[in-house]
Amino acid sequence: MNIEEIFQQLSERFGEAVRPGNFAALDPWIEVNADAIGEVCRFLRDSPSMRFEMLNCITAVDYLEVDSKKAAKASFVPHMELLYHLSSISLRHRLVIKVMLPRWRGEVPGQLPQVPTVSHVWRTAEWHEREVYDLSGIEFVGHPDMRRILCPEDWVGHPLRKDYQMPEEYHGIRAR
Amino acid sequence: MAEEELQKTLMNSIPSINPEDISVGSESEVRTEELLINMGPQHPSTHGVLRVVLRTDGELVLEATPHIGYLHRCAEKIGEHVTPRQWIPYTDRMDYLAGMNMNLGWALTVEKLLGLQVSEKARHLRVLIVELGRIASHLVAAGTYGLDLGSFTPFVYCFREREKILNLFEAVCGARLTYSYITIGGLMADLPPGWLDQCEAFLDEFEPVVDDLHALLSVNHIFVKRTAGVGVLSPELAIAYGCTGPVLRGSGVDWDLRRDGDPFYTKMYQDYQFEVAVVRDGRYPQPSPAVPLEAVRGDCWHRFFVRMVEVVQSMRLVRQAIEKYRRADGDIGQPIKLNQKLPAGEVYLETECPKGQMGFMIVSLGDAIPWRVRARSSSFCNLSVLPELCRGCLVADVPAIVGSLDIVLGEVDR
Numbered sequence: 001m002n003i004e005e006i007f008q009q010l011s012e013r014f015g016e017a018v019r020p021g022n023f024a025a026l027d028p029w030i031e032v033n034a035d036a037i038g039e040v041c042r043f044l045r046d047s048p049s050m051r052f053e054m055l056n057c058i059t060a061v062d063y064l065e066v067d068s069k070k071a072a073k074a075s076f077v078p079h080m081e082l083l084y085h086l087s088s089i090s091l092r093h094r095l096v097i098k099v100m101l102p103r104w105r106g107e108v109p110g111q112l113p114q115v116p117t118v119s120h121v122w123r124t125a126e127w128h129e130r131e132v133y134d135l136s137g138i139e140f141v142g143h144p145d146m147r148r149i150l151c152p153e154d155w156v157g158h159p160l161r162k163d164y165q166m167p168e169e170y171h172g173i174r175a176r
Numbered sequence: 177m178a179e180e181e182l183q184k185t186l187m188n189s190i191p192s193i194n195p196e197d198i199s200v201g202s203e204s205e206v207r208t209e210e211l212l213i214n215m216g217p218q219h220p221s222t223h224g225v226l227r228v229v230l231r232t233d234g235e236l237v238l239e240a241t242p243h244i245g246y247l248h249r250c251a252e253k254i255g256e257h258v259t260p261r262q263w264i265p266y267t268d269r270m271d272y273l274a275g276m277n278m279n280l281g282w283a284l285t286v287e288k289l290l291g292l293q294v295s296e297k298a299r300h301l302r303v304l305i306v307e308l309g310r311i312a313s314h315l316v317a318a319g320t321y322g323l324d325l326g327s328f329t330p331f332v333y334c335f336r337e338r339e340k341i342l343n344l345f346e347a348v349c350g351a352r353l354t355y356s357y358i359t360i361g362g363l364m365a366d367l368p369p370g371w372l373d374q375c376e377a378f379l380d381e382f383e384p385v386v387d388d389l390h391a392l393l394s395v396n397h398i399f400v401k402r403t404a405g406v407g408v409l410s411p412e413l414a415i416a417y418g419c420t421g422p423v424l425r426g427s428g429v430d431w432d433l434r435r436d437g438d439p440f441y442t443k444m445y446q447d448y449q450f451e452v453a454v455v456r457d458g459r460y461p462q463p464s465p466a467v468p469l470e471a472v473r474g475d476c477w478h479r480f481f482v483r484m485v486e487v488v489q490s491m492r493l494v495r496q497a498i499e500k501y502r503r504a505d506g507d508i509g510q511p512i513k514l515n516q517k518l519p520a521g522e523v524y525l526e527t528e529c530p531k532g533q534m535g536f537m538i539v540s541l542g543d544a545i546p547w548r549v550r551a552r553s554s555s556f557c558n559l560s561v562l563p564e565l566c567r568g569c570l571v572a573d574v575p576a577i578v579g580s581l582d583i584v585l586g587e588v589d590r
Contacts, residue, residue, distance in 0.1 A: 025521065149245060
């Protein structure tokens with residue numbers, strides 16, 4: 001099934017929660033509202049015409065230009081994107097869905113943005129969401145075990161955020 | 177005190193026992209206690225710096241919790257500060273047992289973003305190199321797996337053969353593990369003179385060794401006892417956990433990206449003949465020994481055996497690639513400029529690496545340096561299924577299960 005047909009079915013069922021992203025991109029994508037992601041993903045996995053059994057990857061991309069000179073000319077407003085790469089083994093098609101998030105919840109720095117988990121839809125998401133939380137600082141609501149996975153538990157900050165500051169020291173070891 | 181009296185006193189001090197009071201307890205009535213066992217991070221059977229915390233009850237594992245991150249080297253963060261060609265050396269340090277395959281995955285991802293098509297000669301040379309890399313990686317997997325289960329000989333056989341592949345790679349690019357040979361736009365150098373003959377000589381020598389390895393491992397009675405029916409992974413669970421590569425095919429799912437993947441990747445293999453190593457009607461692609469009766473689809477034995485079958489298929493591919501490379505005209509192409517500007521866009525591409533589907537993603541806003549780089553690791557997902565496989569197994573089976581997943585911690589932690 002191509003992306004237009006997938007979008008057609010999704011918008012019939014979920015209405016405003018699903019928006020066309022970019023169908024002409026190298027990897028065409030569909031945008032989904034953050035609070036609808038759980039329902040949409042369950043439908044994508046279970047619907048007989050979709051059957052996306054496999055979640056390949058979850059990626060978070062931080063859009064923030066830290067250089068104040070370049071920030072004025074930046075082609076985007078600061079935000080975060082969450083990309084879900086899905087594939088169907090039985091029907092042999094692929095899909096990319098995106099969720100747009102604010103960099104901070106309520107624009108309060110330090111408050112991590114939240115998005116519902118999809119770990120109950122695909123078990124892959126359990127570790128991938130932990131990785132996104134650890135490195136990019138997005139909280140997944142309803143995740144069974146929301147803690148860091150690659151960095152130590154007492155690490156401060158989320159390294160893949162563009163404004164991340166490397167700590168001066170870690171347990172007496174100079175880090176910079 | 178007289179001796180007789182002493183005897184009497186002693187006898188009286190022993191309480192009299194009524195035989196009916198003795199309950200003959202069965203073994204299951206012996207109380208055991210839960211015990212936490214920490215396995216790793218420095219343990220030979222964890223294949224690197226993996227730590228697994230086992231909650232055991234006697235000989236049974238109730239729960240296995242993997243802890244990772246000991247080899248996290250911030251590869252994705254580094255990728256945001258260097259150009260794509262400068263990031264190639266970081267890719268082969270992820271899965272350091274199959275550096276060539278990792279180079280290819282990243283090179284193809286950036287080429288797809290650039291809309292770049294490599295020459296025919298480069299395409300065949302890439303197939304030749306990555307399939308040799310696959311053989312080398314599977315040889316390590318088979319050899320160390322034997323080692324995990326207590327047999328040393330196949331390990332030596334495997335590493336002897338792998339050494340020959342590493343010598344071939346060294347002749348090609350000067351490095352034995354971290355190659356950076358396959359680059360964006362082609363390959364770093366053409367083959368040195370006489371290399372193809374050496375490669376063919378290696379294949380001729382190696383072909384009978386596969387039969388030796390089957391005799392030493394695949395059909396070996398002890399090996400079958402240790403692996404058949406252990407750590408059974410159902411196809412549904414394998415897919416739900418995102419397991420790929422030999423782990424997925426070991427569960428009987430007919431899925432190989434070289435045939436089913438993104439067209440940008442599969443066109444590399446378009447005129448090649450090979451069979452996907454998966455069991456169909458109880459049989460694997462021939463030539464291979466019969467599946468032992470004890471083996472269950474999705475167990476450790478099948479995961480191991482898929483790799484052995486893939487080695488034979490990779491040899492087929494290498495032979496075809498040698499022929500095609502010899503017949504191809506032209507050159508192997510030029511790598512892109514070190515600081516070439518990238519078009520704005522996002523590309524995510526997965527390739528079939530020896531360990532599974534390795535995905536690379538590049539997000540570009542139009543500069544020479546990518547905005548975001550992502551590496552989706554196959555070992556990461558394959559390892560995440562470990563708690564499911566270990567639940568209820570014996571402690572001695574944990575190394576058998578970990579080894580059958582064939583993980584590389586450099587790739588898990590990135």
